[in-house]
Amino acid sequence: MTWTEQQLPADHPPVKSGKVGVLVVNLGTPEAAETGAVRRYLGEFLSDKRVIEIPALVWQPILRGIILNTRPAKSAAAYREVWTDKGSPLAAITADQAIGLQERLGAETNGGVTVEWAMRYGKPSIPEALEALMDGGCERILLAPLYPQYCAATTATVVDKAADWLRERRWQASLRTLPPYHDDPAYIGALATDLGRQLDALDFVPEVLLLSFHGMPQRTLDLGDPYHCHCRKTARLLEEAMAQTGKYPDLRMVTTFQSRFGRAKWLEPATDTTLEEEGVKGTKRLAIAAPGFSADCLETLEELAIRGKEQFLEAGGEQFATLSCLNTSEPGMAMLETIIRRELGGWI
Ligand SMILES: C=CC1=C(C)c2cc3[nH]c(cc4nc(cc5[nH]c(cc1n2)c(C)c5CCC(=O)O)C(CCC(=O)O)=C4C)c(C)c3C=C
Numbered sequence: 388m389t390w391t392e393q394q395l396p397a398d399h400p401p402v403k404s405g406k407v408g409v410l411v412v413n414l415g416t417p418e419a420a421e422t423g424a425v426r427r428y429l430g431e432f433l434s435d436k437r438v439i440e441i442p443a444l445v446w447q448p449i450l451r452g453i454i455l456n457t458r459p460a461k462s463a464a465a466y467r468e469v470w471t472d473k474g475s476p477l478a479a480i481t482a483d484q485a486i487g488l489q490e491r492l493g494a495e496t497n498g499g500v501t502v503e504w505a506m507r508y509g510k511p512s513i514p515e516a517l518e519a520l521m522d523g524g525c526e527r528i529l530l531a532p533l534y535p536q537y538c539a540a541t542t543a544t545v546v547d548k549a550a551d552w553l554r555e556r557r558w559q560a561s562l563r564t565l566p567p568y569h570d571d572p573a574y575i576g577a578l579a580t581d582l583g584r585q586l587d588a589l590d591f592v593p594e595v596l597l598l599s600f601h602g603m604p605q606r607t608l609d610l611g612d613p614y615h616c617h618c619r620k621t622a623r624l625l626e627e628a629m630a631q632t633g634k635y636p637d638l639r640m641v642t643t644f645q646s647r648f649g650r651a652k653w654l655e656p657a658t659d660t661t662l663e664e665e666g667v668k669g670t671k672r673l674a675i676a677a678p679g680f681s682a683d684c685l686e687t688l689e690e691l692a693i694r695g696k697e698q699f700l701e702a703g704g705e706q707f708a709t710l711s712c713l714n715t716s717e718p719g720m721a722m723l724e725t726i727i728r729r730e731l732g733g734w735i
Pocket residue numbers: 414415416417438439458462475477534538540541601602603604614646648679680683684685686
């Protein structure tokens with residue numbers, strides 16, 4: 388007889404059952420489109436040493452003295468432009484992706500797979516989601532940061548946060564992490580299918596398809612972060628996959644980096660500058676996609692779809708479309724199921 392089969396004392400902690408859990412994680416978002424909530428969110432996000440790689444003694448006075456007094460009101464106004472009745476788009480879509488994955492992975496043997504979701508900054512937090520999985524009997528957990536391209540400021544900080552939680556526990560769960568999937572045929576195929584479907588549904592034929600990735604300081608590339616190379620490889624493979632369909636022979640694809648923050652040099656070319664340049668040089672019809680974002684969010688719905696459109700049209704462009712992220716589309720969910728199942732090999 389094993390210990391777990393014996394009669395346990397009444398005050399014994401619950402015995403887990405060895406189930407498998409998946410925790411999908413995305414960046415984080417404020418709890419409301421209001422200055423105070425945005426200040427709390429940005430305070431946590433921009434205090435992460437993986438995100439702002441400046442010594443805290445130098446950075447914290449700038450953050451607390453300037454940025455958190457000026458940016459939250461402006462950002463809150465931007466969030467209000469895209470807020471939904473289910474809250475922030477990023478949180479609502481991530482929650483729906485977790486529900487979709489639960490449906491796809493829930494019916495396995497060995498008690499099924501339990502799927503939870505979390506935000507790296509804000510709520511639900513990574514520790515509370517991991518705690519919920521363990522309370523539900525999960526002893527093996529796949530941590531799945533939904534970032535196709537690895538970046539220390541995104542992927543690594545999710546793993547750090549989970550490791551902080553493990554450090555505090557006597558009985559740890561066994562953790563695996565989802566590797567970056569920037570060049571995975573399942574991901575490239577899902578993008579090609581989904582973007583192709585959206586291009587076909589437009590009421591104009593774009594001359595240019597801009598692939599806009601989130602930017603990073605140039606210094607992180609010089610220090611060896613693979614993010615820039617991952618973005619470039621995704622873009623190349625996607626271009627090849629779309630060319631293979633033979634459907635868009637005249638479509639010019641251009642890769643850019645968006646959301647510059649602060650004064651340091653960021654990865655180039657910048658999305659906003661490129662939109663203006665395209666308009667000025669006579670491009671009339673342009674579509675933009677953000678393949679690095681798993682879910683639509685402030686950066687796609689406001690920065691690209693609202694401000695990007697204005698920039699292009701003011702520079703002389705005539706027709707503009709922002710294509711949706713993979714979100715909960717059938718190709719997107721099938722891709723997530725494929726790459727997650729692969730990592731669960733041997734567990735289910
Ligand atoms: C130095 C600052 C920032 C780095 C580095 C950075 C990297 C980075 N971010 C994402 C994905 C997202 N970022 C989002 C919002 C956002 N990003 C920054 C700054 C940096 N990002 C800020 C200040 C904000 C908040 C909004 C604002 O005030 O402008 C989001 C959207 C969040 C939402 O609520 O919708 C995502 C997603 C990646 C992938 C990345 C590195 C590769």
